[in-house]
Each structure stands twice: as C-alpha cells, then as structure tokens.
Amino acid sequence: MLKPLGDSALLVELGAEINPAINQRVHALNALLHANIIAGIIETIPAYCTLLIHYDPLQLTFDQVTHWALDKLNQLDDSYHRTPRRIEVPVRYGNAFGPDLEAVAASKGISPADVIQIHSAREYTVYMMGFTPGFPYLGTLDERLIMPRLETPRTSVRAGTVAIAGSQTGIYPLDSPGGWQLIGWTPLKLFDPTSTSPFLFSPSDIVKFIPVEDDHA
Amino acid sequence: MTMLEVLDVSGLVTFQDSGRFGWQSFGVPISGAMDWFVQRAANILTGNPADSTVIEIGLGEATFRAKQNCVLAVTGAGYEVSNYIWTFPLWTSFFVRAGWQVQVKKKSGGNWAYLAAAGGFEVDAILGSRSTYLRGGLGDSIRAGDLLKTGKSSRGFDKLSARTFPTEKYINYTQAPIIEVIAGPQAERFTKEGIQTFYESEYRLSKSFDRMGYRLEGKPVPHNSNAELISEGMTIGSVQVPANGQPIVMMVDAPTTGGYLKIANVIRADIPLLAQCEAGNSKIRFKETTVEKAQEKYRALMKGLYENRFKL
Structure with a gap:
C-alpha cells in the first residue's frame, strides 16, 4: 500500500478504482497530513485512489516519511468529515461552444437538451487535477453520458471548454490539444498565474454546472 | 548590473x-x-x-x-x-x-x-x-x-x-550510461520477460524527445495485462510503459499525473546522465538500486556542489 516512487517520493495506495468513497479518503488523508506537516515534505499530489508524497532526501529518509504517513493513515477515521468548497460554473452548451454536443446526443439516442439536463443535474467532485495547470478531473458522470475519447484528438481546444470522456467531465484551463468530447464553454478563468489565488479549483472541491443562454453569460 | x-x-x-x-x-x-x-x-x-x-x-x-x-x-x-x-x-x-x-x-x-x-x-x-x-x-x-x-x-x-x-570528480557524462533506477510501483504488472528485457537490453533515445519526456527505443517491454492505470501522481524520472512496450522517462516538464504503468523510476543522481543522452547516438542501460543507495548518491552530489562553493 505504501511504495517508493523513486528516491524522493512515496506513493500511498488507498484503492484501485474510481470511486467517491476512496477518493474522499485520499483527500481526507491529504488534509490530515497537511495539518501535521513535518520538515522536508515538499508537496503532495492527490489522485483518484492514491496520494503521492514528494519529500526532500536531504532532510528525510524513506523510512521516516513512511512512518509519518502510516501513522496518519492509522488515525484516519471513516467518520472524518470536511466541508468542501462548492463552486458554480455557468456553461453555454452546444453550437460553437460545444461542437460535440449534437454527436453525443445522437450517439446516446437522446436530445441535446437531455444531455444538458443530465450533465448539469448533479454535483461533481474534483477527484484530482493534472494534464495542464488547473485542469479538474470531475466525477462521476451519469452513465447515460459515458462516451469514449475522440479517435483523433483536436490539436487545439479553447480555454474554458467543458468536455466529457469516460465517466469523467472536465474543463480545459488553457488553449491546448484535447481528446475529450466538447459539449460547452464557460467564461470563468480557471488559471490566472498573476492572481494571489491562481486556480479556480482545488482537489476535493464540489462543482455544479449551471446552463446559461448565450446572452446571459 | x-x-x-x-x-x-x-x-x-x-x-x-x-x-x-x-x-x-x-x-x-x-x-x-x-x-x-x-x-x-x-x-x-x-x-x-x-x-x-x-x-x-x-x-x-x-x-x-x-x-x-x-x-x-x-x-x-x-x-x-x-x-x-x-x-x-x-x-x-x-x-x-x-x-x-x-x-x-x-x-x-x-x-x-x-x-x-x-x-x-x-x-x-x-x-x-x-x-x-x-x-x-x-x-x-x-x-x-x-x-x-x-x-x-x-x-x-x-x-x-x-x-x-571539477565535474569529473562527480559525474562522468557518457553516451553509453548505466542509469540506476528504483523498481516502480507497478513493476509486478510486467511479465518476467518484460522486467528482464528492461534491465538487460540497450535503449536508444528516440528523436521525439523534449523537456516533458524521453521516449526510448529498443526491445519492447511486455505487460501482464493491459498498460492502463487509473491516473496517479508521477515524478521526474518515472518510467512509464504504454501499450507499445517502449518506455518513456518523465522529465522536468512532464504532467504531474499519468495513467500508464510505471516499471521503474530513474534516481535523481542519474537524471543528469540521462538528460545529456543524445537522440540516436546513445546506448542506455538500466540497473536496479535501492532507495537508500540512491539517496546516498544524491547526497554525495549535493555535498560536492556545496563544498565547491567554498573551495573554488
């Protein structure tokens, strides 16, 4: 369950599937570790079912880091509860904002309005961040919208584009290549390096999409 | 100024x-x-x-x-x-x-x-x-x-x-390096032959390499099942092996998370050696070491750098 990743990181495995309960434990452990931080821990990367701990081998040995992490893992109570931040994201669905909306609807045998309704109905958790700075991997998507990635990724996707792939949904923070199905766009800025809080989202946040008409966003 | x-x-x-x-x-x-x-x-x-x-x-x-x-x-x-x-x-x-x-x-x-x-x-x-x-x-x-x-x-x-x-006291840059690695967290998901191939054959650096990753070319490393993994954090030196069996070493601009199996992780002390390997020209071999030895090697390099701050 605790394994080295090279000579300066420790991987804590809390499960082997994408599942809200396991991901909750990842974020809970992450919060507990940060509340009891020790010198030499550089940063942590929470993911779906793992937590990667980066440490400085000039200050800590592998055994010291393992001991610290294991100790906190044992203190992790299933009743441990945090109140996550909740962020509302206005989205213009379809047309040029979400060029794959029609195709997604057609392949699922439902209307574009149904896709919008289903996608915006539930609250999602930021399971992890990665790919490019500020990209949130949100889950879990309603089974009725599960779509494969595009066979040929687009070379350029506009920043703010809302997309789906597999059981996940996400938002592209930067103009970048992308292989997900594009269904909408938000004017919110997900990444602003000059701001004191550069990222709109953090791992474990709750996200709710709010459909808006063209002239309101 | x-x-x-x-x-x-x-x-x-x-x-x-x-x-x-x-x-x-x-x-x-x-x-x-x-x-x-x-x-x-x-x-x-x-x-x-x-x-x-x-x-x-x-x-x-x-x-x-x-x-x-x-x-x-x-x-x-x-x-x-x-x-x-x-x-x-x-x-x-x-x-x-x-x-x-x-x-x-x-x-x-x-x-x-x-x-x-x-x-x-x-x-x-x-x-x-x-x-x-x-x-x-x-x-x-x-x-x-x-x-x-x-x-x-x-x-x-x-x-x-x-x-x-006095660089040569610390690192000998070569185009035929033996790069030390620590076994990766998914090493057991490769076949025995796959592990053996990785440690016993020679790899060249592909022409498509950049600050994100060093793509290697050589004998493919087979997996036990499939190459995919639920995405998790990675680090500089993580060696991912996608379905084609050709290892890719993550370098400084690599994404923070990845979804391919990691067979090994290049130790910090040997990242410079790998970084300086030229496409086409180099003959790269991997050798397994322990976390303790890798950290000792890293500390020795850092010590060398800092001692020279006062010696030069």
Whole structure:
C-alpha cells in the first residue's frame, strides 16, 4: 500500500478504482497530513485512489516519511468529515461552444437538451487535477453520458471548454490539444498565474454546472 | 548590473532555475533545469546561490553581446563556447569585456548547456519560480533582440573569473550510461520477460524527445495485462510503459499525473546522465538500486556542489 516512487517520493495506495468513497479518503488523508506537516515534505499530489508524497532526501529518509504517513493513515477515521468548497460554473452548451454536443446526443439516442439536463443535474467532485495547470478531473458522470475519447484528438481546444470522456467531465484551463468530447464553454478563468489565488479549483472541491443562454453569460 | 543582448538563438533557449514547487496538486509540473547538477554548478562558478536563474540552451545555439563587463560560466555537455577569437572551456568561469560577443553552440556529446552570469539573471517569478514552462504559458522563450538583466555580483569580477569546477570528480557524462533506477510501483504488472528485457537490453533515445519526456527505443517491454492505470501522481524520472512496450522517462516538464504503468523510476543522481543522452547516438542501460543507495548518491552530489562553493 505504501511504495517508493523513486528516491524522493512515496506513493500511498488507498484503492484501485474510481470511486467517491476512496477518493474522499485520499483527500481526507491529504488534509490530515497537511495539518501535521513535518520538515522536508515538499508537496503532495492527490489522485483518484492514491496520494503521492514528494519529500526532500536531504532532510528525510524513506523510512521516516513512511512512518509519518502510516501513522496518519492509522488515525484516519471513516467518520472524518470536511466541508468542501462548492463552486458554480455557468456553461453555454452546444453550437460553437460545444461542437460535440449534437454527436453525443445522437450517439446516446437522446436530445441535446437531455444531455444538458443530465450533465448539469448533479454535483461533481474534483477527484484530482493534472494534464495542464488547473485542469479538474470531475466525477462521476451519469452513465447515460459515458462516451469514449475522440479517435483523433483536436490539436487545439479553447480555454474554458467543458468536455466529457469516460465517466469523467472536465474543463480545459488553457488553449491546448484535447481528446475529450466538447459539449460547452464557460467564461470563468480557471488559471490566472498573476492572481494571489491562481486556480479556480482545488482537489476535493464540489462543482455544479449551471446552463446559461448565450446572452446571459 | 550588466545587460546581455541576445543576438541570435536556435533550439530551445529558456530561463530556468531549480524548479517550481508547491503547485503539482493543481497540475503544474516542476520544470527547472533538465540537468539539475549542471545548472547548480554554473551558479557556483559565478558566485551565485545554487538555485539562481540561468539560461538553458537546448539542442541549438545562442549568441550574446555583453553591454557591460561581466563574468559568465557555461556548463553542460556537448557544447562549445567562444568569443569568435578563442574558445572558453566549459565548467570554467570567464571574464567578458563590454562589447564582446559570446557564442554557446552545440557540438556533440550532450543536449543541454547552462549559461550563468555573476549576479544571476533577473526575471519575474511566476508561482514562485523563474523556470519557463512553455506548454503552460509560464514564461517565454528567449529571443533575438531580448535584453537580459543580471543582478549584483556577490564578489569582484577578479575573484570570480577563471574558476574551474571539477565535474569529473562527480559525474562522468557518457553516451553509453548505466542509469540506476528504483523498481516502480507497478513493476509486478510486467511479465518476467518484460522486467528482464528492461534491465538487460540497450535503449536508444528516440528523436521525439523534449523537456516533458524521453521516449526510448529498443526491445519492447511486455505487460501482464493491459498498460492502463487509473491516473496517479508521477515524478521526474518515472518510467512509464504504454501499450507499445517502449518506455518513456518523465522529465522536468512532464504532467504531474499519468495513467500508464510505471516499471521503474530513474534516481535523481542519474537524471543528469540521462538528460545529456543524445537522440540516436546513445546506448542506455538500466540497473536496479535501492532507495537508500540512491539517496546516498544524491547526497554525495549535493555535498560536492556545496563544498565547491567554498573551495573554488
């Protein structure tokens, strides 16, 4: 369950599937570790079912880091509860904002309005961040919208584009290549390096999409 | 303060420091110098704190004109430095008179060179670091016409010039390195033959390599089942093996998370050796070591760097 990743990181495995309960434990452990931080821990990367701990081998040995992490893992109570931040994201669905909306609807045998309704109905958790700075991997998507990635990724996707792939949904923070199905766009800025809080989202946040008409966003 | 005017650049020329830390959980890679040892050595030669900002010259060349007197040092592997009249040795700081042109040019035997100036380069920090991360829009490439500003030198130029760093005491750059690795967290998901192939065969660096990753070519490494993994955090040196069985080593600009099985992880102390391997030319072999030994090797390199701060 605790394994080295090279000579300066420790991987804590809390499960082997994408599942809200396991991901909750990842974020809970992450919060507990940060509340009891020790010198030499550089940063942590929470993911779906793992937590990667980066440490400085000039200050800590592998055994010291393992001991610290294991100790906190044992203190992790299933009743441990945090109140996550909740962020509302206005989205213009379809047309040029979400060029794959029609195709997604057609392949699922439902209307574009149904896709919008289903996608915006539930609250999602930021399971992890990665790919490019500020990209949130949100889950879990309603089974009725599960779509494969595009066979040929687009070379350029506009920043703010809302997309789906597999059981996940996400938002592209930067103009970048992308292989997900594009269904909408938000004017919110997900990444602003000059701001004191550069990222709109953090791992474990709750996200709710709010459909808006063209002239309101 | 000194100004360096950029006259000409080719390849990938950017500012880099020792990396951007604290933002990996938001998807921001560490970036920083591809060869961390060489970047620090360049700073030590010029009397700067080891983590100061330097110019990384990758797979190309760069020519500068000094607007004022200055002390520079170029470290790295496979490069030549000249002022068009004579050449300056790598790994030695040198005095440059106002008006001189200095050219740093790739020859063979390495990919990356680092130019440090006494006083360090003054660059605005983004998310706490001066490292350029082009894909994320953090900083920009250095271009012809740019005027680069340095800070105040820590000592007089006479005290800082003509100092040599004894590199060969610490690292022997070679195009046939044996790179030490620690077994990866998914090593058991490869077949026995796969593991054996990885440790016993020779790999070349593919032509499609960059600051994100070093794609290797050689005997494919087979998996037990499939190559996919639920995405999880990775680090510099993580060796991912996708379905085609050809390993890819994550380098400084690699994404913070990845979804392929990791067979091994290159140790920090050997990242410089791998970074300087040339496409097509190199013969790379991997050897397993332990976390304890890897950390000892890393500490020894860091100790070497810091001791030379006072010895030179």
